[in-house]
Amino acid sequence: xxxxxxxxxxxxxxxAHARAQHGRVVPTMRHVPATSAPSLPxxxxxxAVTWAETxxxxxxxxxALARGTRLRLVDVAGDACVHLLLHRAxxxxxxxxxxxxxxxxxxxxxxxxxxxxxxAGRLLATVVADTSGxxxxxxxxxxxxxxxxxxxxxxxxSASPAGRELLLLGALKHGLGPRDVPPSVSFFxxxxxxxxxxxxxxxxxxxxxxxxxxxxxDALVVLANTAHPMDERARFTGTxxxxxxxxxxxxxxxxxxxxxxxxxxxxxxxxxxxxxxxxTARSPR
Amino acid sequence: MTILSMPxxxxxxxxxxxxxDEVVAARAPWSAVVAAGDxxxxxxxxxxxxxxxxxxxxxxxxxxxxAAETIRRQRxxxxxxxxxxxxxxxxxxxxxVADEVGVHDTIGGACSQESNTLRYGEHTRQQHACVENFLLxxxxxxxxxxxxxxxxxxxxxxxxxxxxxxxxVDGLSAPGKRVALRADVDTLVLVSNCPxxxxxxxxxxPTPVRMxxxxxxxxxxx
Numbered sequence: 001x002x003x004x005x006x007x008x009x010x011x012x013x014x015x016a017h018a019r020a021q022h023g024r025v026v027p028t029m030r031h032v033p034a035t036s037a038p039s040l041p042x043x044x045x046x047x048a049v050t051w052a053e054t055x056x057x058x059x060x061x062x063x064a065l066a067r068g069t070r071l072r073l074v075d076v077a078g079d080a081c082v083h084l085l086l087h088r089a090x091x092x093x094x095x096x097x098x099x100x101x102x103x104x105x106x107x108x109x110x111x112x113x114x115x116x117x118x119x120a121g122r123l124l125a126t127v128v129a130d131t132s133g134x135x136x137x138x139x140x141x142x143x144x145x146x147x148x149x150x151x152x153x154x155x156x157x158s159a160s161p162a163g164r165e166l167l168l169l170g171a172l173k174h175g176l177g178p179r180d181v182p183p184s185v186s187f188f189x190x191x192x193x194x195x196x197x198x199x200x201x202x203x204x205x206x207x208x209x210x211x212x213x214x215x216x217x218d219a220l221v222v223l224a225n226t227a228h229p230m231d232e233r234a235r236f237t238g239t240x241x242x243x244x245x246x247x248x249x250x251x252x253x254x255x256x257x258x259x260x261x262x263x264x265x266x267x268x269x270x271x272x273x274x275x276x277x278x279x280t281a282r283s284p285r
Numbered sequence: 286m287t288i289l290s291m292p293x294x295x296x297x298x299x300x301x302x303x304x305x306d307e308v309v310a311a312r313a314p315w316s317a318v319v320a321a322g323d324x325x326x327x328x329x330x331x332x333x334x335x336x337x338x339x340x341x342x343x344x345x346x347x348x349x350x351x352a353a354e355t356i357r358r359q360r361x362x363x364x365x366x367x368x369x370x371x372x373x374x375x376x377x378x379x380x381x382v383a384d385e386v387g388v389h390d391t392i393g394g395a396c397s398q399e400s401n402t403l404r405y406g407e408h409t410r411q412q413h414a415c416v417e418n419f420l421l422x423x424x425x426x427x428x429x430x431x432x433x434x435x436x437x438x439x440x441x442x443x444x445x446x447x448x449x450x451x452x453x454v455d456g457l458s459a460p461g462k463r464v465a466l467r468a469d470v471d472t473l474v475l476v477s478n479c480p481x482x483x484x485x486x487x488x489x490x491p492t493p494v495r496m497x498x499x500x501x502x503x504x505x506x507x
C-alpha cells in the first residue's frame with residue numbers, strides 16, 4: 001500500500017491520522033463527559049451521572065467518587081465478574097476489609113442492605129440494590145501464578161489477566177502499591193459455604209443482573225472484570241460490565257432514614273454514625 | 286514425695302531441637318521469624334484462647350498471608366492439618382502439619398477498638414484489641430497499617446449457617462490443645478493473643494498461650 005496524503009510519514013500526517021480517530025465509539029469504553037453516554041438505565045437521572053463506562057472482560061478501571069454517589073454495576077450479558085476494592089480518598093490506609101464486612105453484620109453473603117466496612121469501624125458503602133444474589137466476599141480474586149497454571153498466562157497484558165494484577169494496576173495508578181491491595185470482593189459470581197466449611201461456586205444469575213452501592217465516604221473505586229477464581233471452565237471466559245455512577249442525595253438521606261433498604265441493622269447504623277462522626281469532626285461547620 | 290518445680294518440657298507437636306520457647310501473656314502481642322523447615326507449635330494453655338495471626342515472607346513483607354487465597358485454594362474456610370497458609374501470590378508461607386482441635390478460623394479477622402463499637406457498643410471503644418497488638422508488634426519490623434489484612438484465628442470457631450449467618454461461637458479447643466505450623470519459607474509470624482472480652486472467642490477470659498519453635502532433625506524430617 002502506498003503512502004497517501006493521510007500517511008503518517010510526516011508530523012502533520014501523523015497528527016491528522018491521530019485526530020481522525022477522535023469521536024469513535026466502541027463497545028467497551030468510558031464516556032466523557034459521563035452525560036454523553038449513548039444509553040443509561042431508565043431509572044438513572046441522566047443529568048446527575050458522573051461515570052458511565054463499559055469495561056471489557058479482562059480489563060480494569062478506577063475512579064474516585066464522592067460521598068453520596070450511587071454506583072451501579074450491570075452484568076449485561078450475564079458472564080461478568082467484577083472484583084472490587086474501596087479505599088478512602090485521601091486516607092487510603094482505610095479500605096474495604098472483607099473480614100469485618102462479613103463478621104460485623106453477622107452475614108457471609110453480600111446482598112441488599114449489606115454494609116461494606118473498613119477495619120476502622122466505619123461504613124464505606126452499602127449494597128442498596130441487588131438483582132443477582134451471586135456475590136463473593138470470601139474467595140478473593142485470581143493470581144498471576146494461578147492464571148498462568150490455569151490458562152497459560154495471567155499478566156495484565158495477557159489474554160487471561162489475573163484479578164490481582166489488574167487491581168494492583170488500578171491501585172498503582174493512584175499512587176498506591178502492593179501493600180494497599182488486600183483481599184477483594186467480587187460481584188456476579190457467587191460462592192456458598194456448607195456446614196463443613198467447604199466452598200461451592202454458584203456461577204452467574206444470568207443476563208441483566210445489577211448491583212448498586214451507595215458510597216458513604218469519598219472513595220477510590222478500583223474494579224477489575226475478570227474470571228472468578230473458582231470458575232470451573234477450562235477457557236478464560238466472560239463478558240463486559242456496565243458501570244454507571246450518579247449523585248444520589250435523596251437515596252443518601254433515605255438510607256440514613258431507614259427508608260432505602262429498610263431499617264438498618266444496629267451494627268450498620270453504628271458504622272454509619274461513626275462515619276458521620278468522623279466527617280463532622282473534620283468539618284469547620 | 287516432692288512436687289517438682291521444674292518447667293514442663295516444651296510441648297512441641299513436632300519433635301526437634303528447641304529454637305524458641307516463650308509464653309505470651311494474656312492480651313499481649315508476639316512475633317518471630319520462623320526459618321524455613323522449622324515448626325511453630327502454638328499451645329492453647331488454658332483452652333479456648335483465640336490467637337490472631339498474620340504471616341509475611343521475611344524476605345519481602347509485601348508477600349503476606351491472604352485469607353481469600355488460602356480459602357479458595359483449599360476450597361474451605363476451615364484450617365486444619367494439611368492446610369497451606371498462602372500469600373496473595375498463591376505461594377505457601379506455612380503449612381499446618383499437626384492439629385489437636387480440627388477447626389481454626391479464616392474469616393473472622395481481628396477485633397479492633399473501632400469494630401468493637403459496631404458489634405458491642407460505643408462503651409467498648411477503650412478496651413484493648415487485636416489491631417493494636419498487630420500495629421505495635423508489626424512496627425518493630427517496619428510494618429504499618431497498610432500491612433494489616435484479614436488474619437487467621439487459631440482455636441477460634443466461626444461457623445456459617447445455610448442462610449449465610451455467621452458468628453464467633455463457643456470454641457472447640459481445650460487446655461493444652463496444640464496446632465503446629467511448618468514454615469515453607471522464612472516467615473515473619475505476627476500474633477495477637479486476643480484480648481476480646483465481649484464474645485466467646487476467649488471464653489470471655491483472655492489467657493496465656495505458649496509458642497515453641499522446633500527444628501526437626503534431618504533424620505526426622507526425612
